[in-house]
Amino acid sequence: TQLLEQSPQFLSIQEGENLTVYCNSSSVFSSLQWYRQEPGEGPVLLVTVVTGGEVKKLKRLTFQFGDARKDSSLHITAAQPGDTGLYLCAGISGTYKYIFGTGTRLKVLA
Amino acid sequence: DVKVTQSSRYLVKRTGEKVFLECVQDMDHENMFWYRQDPGLGLRLIYFSYDVKMKEKGDIPEGYSVSREKKERFSLILESASTNQTSMYLCASSLLVSGANEQFFGPGTRLTVL
Numbered sequence: 001t002q003l004l005e006q007s008p009q010f011l012s013i014q015e016g017e018n019l020t021v022y023c024n025s026s027s028v029f030s031s032l033q034w035y036r037q038e039p040g041e042g043p044v045l046l047v048t049v050v051t052g053g054e055v056k057k058l059k060r061l062t063f064q065f066g067d068a069r070k071d072s073s074l075h076i077t078a079a080q081p082g083d084t085g086l087y088l089c090a091g092i093s094g095t096y097k098y099i100f101g102t103g104t105r106l107k108v109l110a
Numbered sequence: 111d112v113k114v115t116q117s118s119r120y121l122v123k124r125t126g127e128k129v130f131l132e133c134v135q136d137m138d139h140e141n142m143f144w145y146r147q148d149p150g151l152g153l154r155l156i157y158f159s160y161d162v163k164m165k166e167k168g169d170i171p172e173g174y175s176v177s178r179e180k181k182e183r184f185s186l187i188l189e190s191a192s193t194n195q196t197s198m199y200l201c202a203s204s205l206l207v208s209g210a211n212e213q214f215f216g217p218g219t220r221l222t223v224l
Contacts, residue, residue, distance in 0.1 A: 042216050
């Protein structure tokens, strides 16, 4: 079974701090997505990365896909309380196979 | 706006009951998915469907079945609920089978089996 491990599992930081979340696997994925889930809601797509080494920016969020397409990172600059949520990576392989990571629960304190 | 709705936000059932979870999407998507979400385990795929009356097992199909009689509706059935099926259940839909397509999720149903 393919696994996607995320670290850290929990993160509580002050507003304005920077943070990085990691998503690691021993398997190669054709692409990788990051979702954010807020309490009482389903996950919402933030970004899709497709090419090894690809970097995408979404305002204060920077996403990177590893060169070997086995891992990814999410970096948040100057975190804000609105960034609070559960962050999930999802590796895609084959036709329908979305392998979701274990999740990182982020809390940003004002 | 894209929308996936689930019939209940919270559900409490007794062991042995038959449970139906309904999901409806209004985006004319071919693909629909059922996941369960447990702390520290992420989302695990139970079943998915790529067309009406078509279904494929996911990673944890045991104890579950599904039904897709219409394109917009995908039902998850717990034939005989057990306490280890207490979980958050998420339905999702997407436009295409292959590739990095966005999955649109419903708000989830939190099921408690007593």
